[in-house]
Amino acid sequence: MTTSSLNWPVAALPEAELRERTYIRVGGKARWLLEPLDAEELQSAILAARERGFTPRILGGGCNMIIEDGLHDCVVITTDRMKKCFRPMRGSNDFDPKSHRGELVHSDPAEDPRLVVWAGTTLQNLCRTTNELGLSGMECLAGVPGHVGGGIAMNAGGRYGEMWDSVEVVRVIEPDGRMLDLPRQECTPRYRNGGLGERVVAGAILRFKPQKPVEVKERAKQYLLEKNRVQPVTEWSAGCVFKNPPPEVSGGRSAGMLVEQCGLKGRERGDAWVSPLHGNFVINRGHATSDDVLGLIEEVRSEVASRTGVTLELEVKVWRREPR
Ligand SMILES: Cc1cc2nc3c(=O)[nH]c(=O)nc-3n(C[C@H](O)[C@H](O)[C@H](O)COP(=O)(O)OP(=O)(O)OC[C@H]3O[C@@H](n4cnc5c(N)ncnc54)[C@H](O)[C@@H]3O)c2cc1C
Known part of the structure; x- marks a missing residue:
């Protein structure tokens, strides 16, 4: 196990906070956060992570991402510095x-x-x-x-x-x-x-x-x-939570419409709530935990399935803490 940031071939932060790197402002820490500057450094970062037994996770703007709270024993590579x-x-x-x-x-x-x-x-x-x-x-x-x-x-x-x-x-x-x-x-x-x-x-x-x-x-x-x-763009969210189901399955209703028709807009759990503006957005009102957000999403998915027969598929990516 690497113990020093100097052992990585690119800039590396130990126990890096991920919350502020997501749009919804939810999530814990990564054991290592690597910050390549260009494609060659990205390549080195991927190889170095794999050599150390990690499957690297890639973080862009964190705008379609929900990260579980706690310490993730993983290597996250951010593209934040590759801006040309x-x-x-x-x-x-x-x-x-x-x-x-x-x-x-x-x-x-x-x-x-x-x-x-x-x-x-x-x-x-x-x-x-x-x-x-x-x-x-x-x-x-x-x-x-x-x-x-x-x-x-x-x-x-x-x-x-x-x-x-x-x-x-x-x-x-x-x-x-x-x-x-x-x-x-x-x-x-x-x-x-x-x-x-x-x-x-x-x-x-x-x-x-x-x-x-x-x-x-x-x-x-x-x-x-x-x-x-039509979308709560200035609020902390992860974008559309669910993919729109195929029209033949949903009768042409989008995921947001299904959530709305089930009366779930405004549903809350802790500091997370379903946007009253758009049913496919879950918003962090300030202090939501990942359990609040993920629990609310599961609740919505299960109610939509039981009331309409449509099982919604996640569009957002969820990073759980997993043993390596
Ligand atoms: C207010 C709001 C509005 C939005 N509106 C829309 C919309 O209209 N349409 C839409 O499609 N999306 C929308 N989104 C979602 C999001 O903005 C897009 O999906 C965006 O493309 C995600 O980019 P990101 O860099 O933030 O990816 P991240 O959230 O960081 O990552 C998303 C996934 O892509 C992977 N990934 C990231 N970078 C790379 C890479 N370099 N190589 C390989 N995999 C990578 C990650 O590992 C993860 O699996 C919205 C989000 C918000 C918060």
């Missing part, structure tokens, strides 16, 4: 901006409507960048918190599109540490699932549609207004 987002140089597929050394020239965004993004870039920074450059494709993620890596792993999106609509190449680290660039056609993303299994996203090349910046901005603004009207 830049236009590729003409004819280049390079993920490293330093390797260009200035001798290559940027092409016009209309001519080469791509961006290279590293896993820790926030989705909102990416949206701002595409808005400014007149690159259409990310408007569907206006107001969605989290990192690009998490967005690709979860295939974040909504009624106007999803993350993988814009992915051209994704750079991943395999569980055995190999780094691969996977073209879109070799991947099988699905509804709220990037289909990458155990692979860790280090970055991606995204391809957009060039449009007038004013049009892209206006569309993003409208989607954001709509989102803010």
